Amino acid sequence: MIKVERLSKHFNGVKAVDDISFEVKEHENLVLLGTSGCGKTTTLKMLNRLIEPTSGSITINNQNILDQKPEELRRGIGYVLQNNGLFPHxxxxxxxxxxxxxxxxxxxxxxxxxxxxxxxxxxxxxxxxxxxxxxxxxxxxxxxxxxxxVADPPVLLMDEPFGALDNITRSKIQIEFKELDELKRKTIIMVTHDVQEAFELGDRICLMDKGKIVQIGTPAELLFNPANQFVADFLRDQRLQLEFKSVTVKDIWELLPSAKKEAAGQDLPIDSNIWAALQKLSADRSSNLYITYRHETKSIGFEQLTTTFYKYQSKRPHE
Ligand SMILES: Nc1ncnc2c1ncn2[C@@H]1O[C@H](COP(=O)(O)OP(=O)(O)O)[C@@H](O)[C@H]1O
Ligand SMILES: [Mg+2]
Incomplete structure (x- = not known):
């Protein structure tokens, strides 16, 4: 739906964005991830023509955005500014x-x-x-x-939308964000410098450094098949938690034993990641979660989930 080709932006000789190309599919959530100054905001602003590119092209729904009036273009694009950008008066x-x-x-x-x-x-x-x-x-x-x-635009651009929040508020809003129906119908490009947030919310992640794309792929691809040492180093510190976030219950489904539904317990959606499931279970370590998939229900507890996760990891082919 969105196609960025060989896009660059130079500010007085500084290459803020340096020859990047990527595509975003309809209803996908792509996260631009990278440290401060790597060119994320500049990229986002070029998508709704707040900044004009030095070179390259952007098409949305097969239409070159430079052929559209900025006002018309922006009607189809919702933009959440860094630090929310509300008008104080x-x-x-x-x-x-x-x-x-x-x-x-x-x-x-x-x-x-x-x-x-x-x-x-x-x-x-x-x-x-x-x-x-x-x-x-x-x-x-x-x-x-x-x-x-408010005007239900098909595309949403979000610049560090949860950046200014404390950790607890941020996790809470992230969970709501994932469950909001209005957002599931949108094509979203979101900017963040927070690795955990990228793994939590992105269908795919575009990792940037010094105006260039270092790697673009699913969270699991970046984690288990890093393009180079930079990617591996970028994810190293928080690796365990990221691994939990990059694997879903569906991925480990075959390895989970079947069980009949006995005691009452919470239901867990099949596409939940392991981290979210562990967080639910950690409140009460003796509780169980019930997952239904293709007419079969399985039950898991905390210990069993971690064991199954490691079993799954050990079977994963390593490049
Ligand atoms: N209007 C501008 N004039 C000059 N330099 C700019 C301007 N906007 C951004 N830059 C520079 O471009 C680089 C990328 O900035 P930005 O896209 O805001 O990074 P990020 O959002 O990843 O933190 C930085 O080095 C920044 O200083
Ligand atoms: Mg920025």
Whole structure:
């Protein structure tokens, strides 16, 4: 759906983005990952023409974006700015209503859409009258997301959307983010410098360094088949947790023993990663999770899950 070809951006001779190419499929979530200054924000801004490229091309739905008026292009693209970028002198409702007003929606339609979004994003009606600085960081982030989603654009660009949040708020919002129906229908490019976040949220990860792409692939590909030493080093410190995040329950399904559903326990979706399952189980080590896949139900506990995971890892072919 999105195709970036040989894209570069130079600022006074500095190669902020240096000849990068990648594609994003419809409804995919691609994460641009890398340390500060590697060119992530510049890449994202070129996608909605906040920055014009020095060279290269970008097509969205087979249309070269340089052939479109920036205003028209941006109607199809929601943008969540770094540090949420809310207007401080606009209320929450006014911030969210900016795009619908540009599109000349009538006030009733705007009201209905805002009410729908604040419910989905767990904001309250009373907060609509408040100003951004009267909200917590997490709430501001939700408003930023609501503003980007309000006109239901097919493409969403997000620049460090959870960057300014404390760890607990961040994990909570990440979980909600993954479960939000509106987002499953979108093609998303998200920027982060946080490796864990990239592994948690990305279908594929594009690891960048000094304006170039070092490797692009699924979390498991980067982890188990790194293109070079840079990739391996980048992931080294947090390797164990990343391994848990890059493997899903579905991957280890065949290795899990079948069981009948006896005691009550929580159900776990088949596409959950091992890390998420372990977190649920760690609250009560004697509890079980139930997973149903292709008309079969299996039950797992904490010890069994870790054992099965290691069994799976030992069978994985190493390059
Ligand atoms: N408007 C600008 N003028 C000059 N240099 C810039 C400008 N914007 C970004 N840069 C430089 O380009 C490089 C990449 O920046 P950026 O894309 O913001 O990185 P990231 O988002 O990965 O932290 C940095 O070296 C930065 O200093
Ligand atoms: Mg940036």
């Amino acid at each position: 606009y209320t929450v409702a006014e911030n969210i209503a900016i795009v619908p007003q540009l599109l000349k929606w009538d006030s009733k339609r705007i009201e209905i859409r805002i009410a729908e979004l604040i419910e989905k994003l767990h904001l309250s009606k009373d907060q609509l009258k408040l100003y951004p600085n009267e909200l917590s960081g997490g709430q501001q982030q939700r408003v930023g997301l609501a503003r980007a989603l």
